[in-house]
């Protein structure tokens with residue numbers, strides 16, 4: 001650990017020297033070494049950084065001569081509802097420019113002046129291309145040219161008449177920003193100079209949320225395998241315990257937790273979470289409904305008289321472990337995307353279509369019992385306001401059925417903090433926001449592995465980011481957990497973790513598959529007759545043969561309807577599927593593939609699984625067309 005840490009510091013220091021010495025030799029462009037340029041190109045291709053993300057890498061210059069007519073206002077001064085769009089109006093512009101843009105800043109008192117030393121902090125999220133600027137990160141931003149009339153000055157206004165004729169004409173633009181209730185007030189700041197060399201022109205009026213205490217974003221999880229209890233977790237600006245009301249007049253008080261800037265991890269230099277990416281999460285409330293029946297619909301509300309109440313919501317309990325069947329959806333790497341034309345720090349373009357498709361499936365009564373999200377959850381990565389947007393995005397699914405999660409590198413990893421991989425992928429979150437928002441039935445803090453049973457399936461869910469070596473806590477746990485499965489009760493054993501054991505996509509700098517992980521854990525999968533292993537991390541869909549140590553132990557045959565069927569009556573090896581195609585920019589497959597790889601498709605979507613006692617049926621749904629891209633089944637007679 002210590003050596004990793006100092007190596008990391010050395011690399012950052014070297015970069016810092018490179019960047020700072022380079023910028024002093026040239027005022028308009030920065031010289032970057034080839035290593036920096038190449039790794040940035042690599043990173044952009046694999047993680048979809050928007051141009052906006054490199055915003056804070058610039059030095060804030062003084063705007064030349066702001067004109068006297070310039071104004072930035074919001075269409076209404078009334079306070080903000082829990083979700084909606086704010087129209088921002090910029091007028092009195094004498095010379096419209098491509099480089100004019102508006103940033104949405106929250107809280108309004110944040111310092112958006114120049115913070116040149118943020119350069120080194122930004123490098124922690126992997127982006128090494130530019131120098132930083134703003135001391136506090138904008139939630140989102142848009143160029144005024146998004147208004148098609150702006151640059152051509154279609155909306156002319158006269159600012160000064162001399163003897164009845166207009167001598168000063170000005171131009172204007174309107175922009176729409178999607179806002180969810182993240183509790184802190186907002187202001188809009190007008191910048192010139194583009195994202196690359198911005199300077200502040202003008203600041204708008206401030207806007208507050210009507211009720212920053214409003215209880216919001218309920219999502220469900222199970223606490224055991226009985227299907228008789230359900231945990232509800234929600235967010236509110238109010239610290240006082242609230243009530244969860246359900247069934248026929250039952251009520252249970254919430255347990256309240258939160259986390260602070262001090263709970264964020266950091267190295268030298270500070271992480272985004274610890275510094276300019278921080279946003280106050282309010283309070284996370286959680287309460288457990290008990291005495292329910294499995295596979296049954298109930299309604300619930302949550303809140304308090306002083307903070308406000310949610311509407312009435314329907315939920316469905318999952319089937320009890322050991323019962324005949326279960327239907328669930330699964331995927332990894334979803335994240336979120338803006339519902340307006342804004343640039344944001346991290347955008348996962350497929351996430352909107354995928355959540356919409358799943359919400360349609362659930363609301364059309366398509367018998368979904370639960371959802372499994374296998375790591376890389378929100379991609380907030382130290383920009384904490386993005387958790388509120390993510391929670392708002394998944395509420396249409398996660399408030400109705402249990403939303404079970406596994407941790408990914410973008411929730412947990414940070415150098416020197418006990419993650420297996422010493423990359424700063426969590427931006428300094430170190431799993432703290434993840435564990436607070438997604439309270440899974442794990443044994444202890446920062447031990448995010450657990451098992452659960454629903455219908456005919458036993459799920460063993462691990463953290464690939466925590467020690468999985470022989471004799472580690474987690475290894476011992478998974479060994480015991482899988483050995484204890486009663487296959488007459490739950491005939492199917494599904495293993496889930498974030499980083500895959502099999503993928504045809506191999507990163508150049510960072511490998512998709514860690515051979516040490518495969519060496520340590522794959523034998524356990526075989527020994528315990530795991531039927532199906534589901535993974536994320538790589539952003540596409542790939543299905544294997546029944547495989548062990550890269551060799552096909554069995555191939556599927558065509559069953560009824562021509563569907564690929566793996567007969568596990570005489571078990572040979574696990575079938576692996578990478579399902580990290582739920583939002584993040586898709587990864588292309590290389591043209592050739594190993595024999596173990598049977599199906600490779602890169603489209604946004606999720607898998608739908610139906611497990612009975614005789615068959616495990618898997619369908620890969622394309623979120624945009626709603627067509628099945630792949631289907632297969634595993635059977636046992």
Ligand SMILES: *[C@@H]1O[C@H](CO)[C@@H](O)[C@H](O)[C@H]1NC(C)=O
Pocket residue numbers: 034035038
């Ligand atoms: C970076 O890429 C350039 C071509 O774009 C190549 O010539 C150079 O060798 C690369 N440098 C490193 C360190 O990989």
Ligand SMILES: *[C@@H]1O[C@H](CO)[C@@H](O)[C@H](O)[C@H]1NC(C)=O
Pocket residue numbers: 041042045
């Ligand atoms: C990034 O993607 C673009 C477009 O697909 C490609 O032309 C380029 O070679 C890629 N760069 C790297 C470093 O993989």
Ligand SMILES: *[C@@H]1O[C@H](CO)[C@@H](O)[C@H](O)[C@H]1NC(C)=O
Pocket residue numbers: 073074075076077205
């Ligand atoms: C909002 O308030 C500001 C000053 O506080 C004012 O200049 C502006 O005209 C108001 N806008 C509306 C739409 O009422």
Ligand SMILES: *[C@@H]1O[C@H](CO)[C@@H](O)[C@H](O)[C@H]1NC(C)=O
Pocket residue numbers: 420467468469470471472473
């Ligand atoms: C993982 O656990 C093993 C067994 O306890 C231990 O030897 C090893 O040092 C641990 N690795 C790390 C990175 O902590």
Ligand SMILES: *[C@@H]1O[C@H](CO)[C@@H](O)[C@H](O)[C@H]1NC(C)=O
Pocket residue numbers: 567569570
């Ligand atoms: C499983 O193995 C047994 C014994 O070798 C054999 O009789 C049976 O046909 C096999 N079943 C299948 C479905 O392959």
Ligand SMILES: [Fe+2]
Pocket residue numbers: 375376408409410498536537538
């Ligand atoms: Fe990942």
